Amino acid sequence: MKREINRVLHNLRDDSEVEKIRSVSGGDINEAFYVRTGSREYFIKGNRNVPPHFFKAEAAGLQMIQKSNTIAVPDVFYYDEPQSNEPGFLVLEWIEGRKKSDTGQKLGTNLALMHQHTSNAHGFGEPTFVGELDQPNDWQNSWIEYYRNFRLRNQLQIGVENGNIKGKRKQQLEMLIQQLERWVPDVSSPSLLHGDLWGGNYIAGPEGEPYLIDPSVLYGDPSFEIAFTELFGGFPEEFYDAYQEVSPLPEYYEEIKPLYQLFYLLVHLNIFGESYGPSVDRILHHYIT
Incomplete structure (x- = not known):
């Protein structure tokens, strides 16, 4: 190379x-x-x-x-x-620097400001990737339909094809996808999202300034982004405090959080295998009993 x-x-x-x-x-x-x-x-x-x-x-x-x-x-x-x-x-x-005491706060503030940039449709209009998996991203007028068809249903199809989603897991996921309106909000102003924001996808530059890297961008519900930041850790408390000062999380956030984290757990299941299966199953059982 x-x-x-x-x-x-x-x-x-x-x-x-x-x-x-x-x-x-x-x-x-x-x-x-x-x-x-x-x-x-x-x-x-x-x-x-x-x-x-x-x-x-x-x-x-x-x-x-x-x-x-x-x-x-x-x-x-x-x-x-x-x-x-x-x-x-x-x-x-090339970006080089070290995190400082205010890096987390700046990250939260600046991410909230980024989320204030909106579109009149959900998605991105061209395919991207989440990890190494193809991520279709057609524009949709409905966030519910986008999340149903281009996020959950796409991972369902991949999982069925590779054998990671079958039996009760498949049945519950299909039921959840069919009933998505019960939990997913009708977001009217789709926000610009990084789309793959875990702790390894921000770095510190000069003077500790936070930089985002490795995006998988889309326009959608900001809670989708914040839910993923909580899945694997890596974000300090001041990040969340600063974010909410600019853009308070909606009342539905705690109830929707596992359902948004489900997408990323399905991605990990389909890339890395059954070690992520129990986490997927717990969330499916939370919504479909």
Whole structure:
């Protein structure tokens, strides 16, 4: 993969001397590198086994968040749309810093401001990814129908095909999907959401400024985003306090939270396997008895 980085830099029109390339932690899916040239520092992700729109989707999400002028994201310099058997790359601004005492508070405030950017429809209008799974994202007038068809039903189909969802689990999930109006609110102003906001998808930049990374953007219910932040931890109490000062959570939040977390647990079930099955089953039993 390192050999192709020179080609990527040439496409970027950075033909200055490559001073350093080192591998960095970039998650479970991609290879990732810190690259320093005579011109600047880069964060470069590459993958030989992704569809053409894989890095395009991430770049589009980062640029959408950046246009909201609410919360920092790395600048996007370049992405590939690779053909079959060719590696794809995404080139971003290199961000480096340490969390400070007010990083969590800034993250909560800025995320709430981002959620104030709205659309007249739910979804995103082009496919993205959640982890390594395809995420269809057609525009929908109804949040309930979007969540039913493009989130839960999509994961149901994947789980049936790979054998992770069957028997009682399948029956309960089908019943829940059919009855979704009982719990899911009719959100009238879809908010801009990061879409995959767990503790590893924000980092600290200079002066502790929070940056969002690895988005899977959509427009929808902000409670969907906040519910995921609570699923695996990684967010300090001051994050939630600051968020609610700008945008108080609705009264229905605690009741809907497990149902929104269900989507992400289904994703983990379909990627990582049965270790996430009991958590899925507990939520299904909570709503369908």
